[in-house]
Amino acid sequence: MSREEDMHMEIIMKTENLTKDFGKEQVLKGITLTIHENTFTAILGPSGSGKSTLLNILSGLIKPATGRVWCENTIISDLSEKQLASWKRMDVGNVFQNYLLLDNLTVQENIKIGICPHKPSLSFDRLVRILQLEELLNKFPAELSGGQQQRTSIARAVIKSPRLLFCDEATGSLDEENSKNVVELLHSLQSAFGMTILFTTHNPQIAKTADRIITMKNGMIQSDIQNEHPITAGNMVWG
Numbered sequence: 001m002s003r004e005e006d007m008h009m010e011i012i013m014k015t016e017n018l019t020k021d022f023g024k025e026q027v028l029k030g031i032t033l034t035i036h037e038n039t040f041t042a043i044l045g046p047s048g049s050g051k052s053t054l055l056n057i058l059s060g061l062i063k064p065a066t067g068r069v070w071c072e073n074t075i076i077s078d079l080s081e082k083q084l085a086s087w088k089r090m091d092v093g094n095v096f097q098n099y100l101l102l103d104n105l106t107v108q109e110n111i112k113i114g115i116c117p118h119k120p121s122l123s124f125d126r127l128v129r130i131l132q133l134e135e136l137l138n139k140f141p142a143e144l145s146g147g148q149q150q151r152t153s154i155a156r157a158v159i160k161s162p163r164l165l166f167c168d169e170a171t172g173s174l175d176e177e178n179s180k181n182v183v184e185l186l187h188s189l190q191s192a193f194g195m196t197i198l199f200t201t202h203n204p205q206i207a208k209t210a211d212r213i214i215t216m217k218n219g220m221i222q223s224d225i226q227n228e229h230p231i232t233a234g235n236m237v238w239g
Ligand SMILES: Nc1ncnc2c1ncn2[C@@H]1O[C@H](COP(=O)(O)OP(=O)(O)OP(=O)(O)O)[C@@H](O)[C@H]1O
Pocket: 022, 023, 025, 027, 045, 046, 047, 048, 049, 050, 051, 052, 053, 054, 200, 202
């Protein structure tokens, strides 16, 4: 993305001076940022730097101690529980490290749990084709590899066509091959359907596939760069 294109992109989220404490520990120390629509942002940083806490606040899972979060003109951090639940149902998809699939449902049934009755879904057939799940639809989670389970959880998160997809260490439990595959497929989904993706990771190679790399350290943004030359997932070099 060039700077010129960047200037014309809509801001979908914005935060102002977010802080968060857990007990005596201040985990976020004043995070101010903007997120543009239809971008892939990596949030990189060591364990404990506050990546998940920031993602959880952006996705409405937890509230900041101080500061505000906007999604367009709505102040998410001020919404009631009911309003927040509605925003999340319509606009937010989450992918976690540990998949969180329901063991007694098939792949197909797990994916369809993600459908939101109040808005059009993505094409199920197209989605499972992109995520390479066509042959697995009648299997149960226990019969799947980690990569297959994560691809199912991604399909469940995106079938409702969320505007925002939050991926928290989505490749954290996967080996190199499956990690590359999942990262590649997330980029494919973004191209195919258009959505704004935020992806926390420890892995600098995964971050290099993103349009933008925010690096966190000790609850603060250490650097925030537009990645003018993202690498493809296939070109990531594992250490
Ligand atoms: N619910 C919680 N209760 C208490 N402390 C918490 C809670 N969630 C996070 N923390 C603490 O906040 C700090 C930041 O955690 P966070 O999970 O945001 O970091 P992270 O950068 O995502 O780390 P990791 O890469 O290991 O997931 C850590 O010291 C963690 O122990």
